[in-house]
Amino acid sequence: MSLITISGYPCAGKSHRATQIKYSLEQRLADPAYPGPSLTVTVLSDDTLNIPRSAYDDSRSEKPARAALFSAFQRHLGNNRIVIVDALDYIKGFRYQMYCAAREAKVRVCTVYVIAPPEQCRTWNTSREDGRSYAPATLDNLIQRYEEPSSMVRWDSPLFTIPWTDADVPADDIWRAITHGLVKPPNTGTQAVARAPTDALHTLESTTTALVSAIVAAQSASSLPGGTLSLDVPTSTSTSAPSTPPVKVTLTLPPRHLTLSELGRHKRQFITMHKRAITLGSTEMGKVDWSEESVAHKFVGYLEENVGLSG
Ligand SMILES: Nc1ncnc2c1ncn2[C@@H]1O[C@H](COP(=O)(O)OP(=O)(O)OP(=O)(O)O)[C@@H](O)[C@H]1O
Structure with missing residues (x-):
């Protein structure tokens, strides 16, 4: 019935807030002053899935950990549940x-x-005394790669920000959002399809090519390598219908210049990975949304994970 995604730096107090939120929701669910359906609140986290903090030490172990979280989340999404995903959730593409x-x-x-x-x-x-500390280098690396949520993008909104200095969580606002907020129907951008559309391969090729070109152009326009790039990725729709805006993405790159051949290699790997899904209709991370916007965001997530670690 509802999803609450918690995001924050490693060891920022996410589980502490998840516990406060769960408690406040359960109080309201038991209170006749808050009438509504009978719901249970479930917290999913690395701890509930027995994922050690060392899973974040490298991308090889991090990917399956994230896939496990995603599939647990999909299994738990149901009519009578409020699911709190208490994890780093630091990659925009994942959110x-x-x-x-x-x-x-x-x-x-x-x-x-x-x-x-x-x-x-x-x-x-x-x-920390619970034996769940991150290796210091892993913690710093995760902080560096953290992609801040923004209330300006629809997948992070409504967004509630809780500073470490606050004693309480905005329980009433969260309650309202997840019990009375808008239920957005699946649209063409988010609807997963049983079979990939016939132009899925074309979308994969054209969107990733446009993104690689935009990165190369942005790099040559900037004097310093790396950093965060905000890019407008032209899509076939925006090219043929100028009133349609390009897809806006933000990409954090390692502090070095990425060559066209390196980007091309990542593009080919990404396409190969997703080609399989065109025939199967899904990947290990779930069904695939073949809209240009979705492909652009997925490729950004893929690049951030792989480029950052190969340098
Ligand atoms: N607001 C706070 N005041 C005091 N200590 C806190 C606060 N928030 C977190 N801590 C301490 O920081 C440690 C980590 O807290 P918590 O598990 O809530 O963080 P987390 O962000 O969920 O961590 P992880 O990234 O490992 O999941 C705990 O030892 C906890 O006591």
């Missing part, structure tokens, strides 16, 4: 993917951004 699945399941969504300064996260990580 987008959960949002698409939630819309497909016609559930209400909201995102909770748990904020703590890096220094505070390091302190809490060091003083």
Whole structure:
């Protein structure tokens, strides 16, 4: 019935907030002053799935961990549940993917951004007594790669921001969002299809090519390598109908210049991975949405994961 996605730096206090939110929701569910259907609140986290913090030490172990979280989330999305995904959820593409699945399941969504300064996260990580600390280098790396949620994008909104200094969570606002907020119907952009559309391969090729060209152009226009790039990716729709805006993406790159051949290699790998899904209708991460916007965001997520680690 509802999805609450928690996102924040490692050791920023996400589980602490998830516990507060769960408690506040359960209080309201038991209170006749808040009439409504009978719901259960389920928290999904690395801990409930027995994923150790060391899974984030490298991309080989991180990917299956994320896939496990995503499939647990899909299994739990149901009519009588409020699902709280208490995880790093630091990749924009991953939050987008959960949002698409939630819309497909016609559930209400909201995102909770748990904020703590890096220094505070390091302190809490060091003083942690539950044996669930991150390796210091992993913690720093995750903070560096963290993609902040934004209330300006539909997959992160409504967005509730909780600073580390706040004693409480905005329980009433969260309650309203997930019990009375708009249930967005699946649209052409988020509807997963049983079979890929016939132009899926073309979309894969053209969107990834456009994105690679936009990265190359942005790199040559910038004096410093790396950093965060905001790109407009032209799509076939925006090219043929100028009133349709290009897809806007933000991409965080490692501090070095990416060559066209490296980007081309990642593009080919991404296409190969997804070609299989054209025939199967899904990947290990679930059904595939073949819209140009979705492909662009997925490719951005793929590049951020793979380019950052291959340098
Ligand atoms: N607001 C807070 N005040 C005091 N200590 C806190 C606060 N938030 C978190 N901590 C401490 O930081 C540590 C990690 O907290 P928590 O598990 O909530 O963080 P997390 O973001 O869920 O971590 P992870 O990234 O490992 O999932 C715990 O030892 C906890 O006591």
